[in-house]
Amino acid sequence: MMDRSDEEVLETGGDHDDEEIVSKKGVVSVVWRFFSFKKSDVDQTTIYCKCCRAKVVDGGGNTGNLLHHLN
Numbered sequence: 481m482m483d484r485s486d487e488e489v490l491e492t493g494g495d496h497d498d499e500e501i502v503s504k505k506g507v508v509s510v511v512w513r514f515f516s517f518k519k520s521d522v523d524q525t526t527i528y529c530k531c532c533r534a535k536v537v538d539g540g541g542n543t544g545n546l547l548h549h550l551n
Contacts, residue, residue: 500519501517501518501519501528503516504517504524509543512546515529525538529550536549
């Protein structure tokens, strides 16, 4: 199981260096335990899966796409 600390190192394969990642701020859904953002992404717009390190498309304010990605 993944470490549940707020900051981890993310290896994104296609992107540049390894970069610290942070959890989403002010969330309720448990699905966010499996997703995060790069620390440099202050607006938290690009979502990354902690399990497979893939960039995941946001569904416009809900967690449906995130849940589908985990399946």
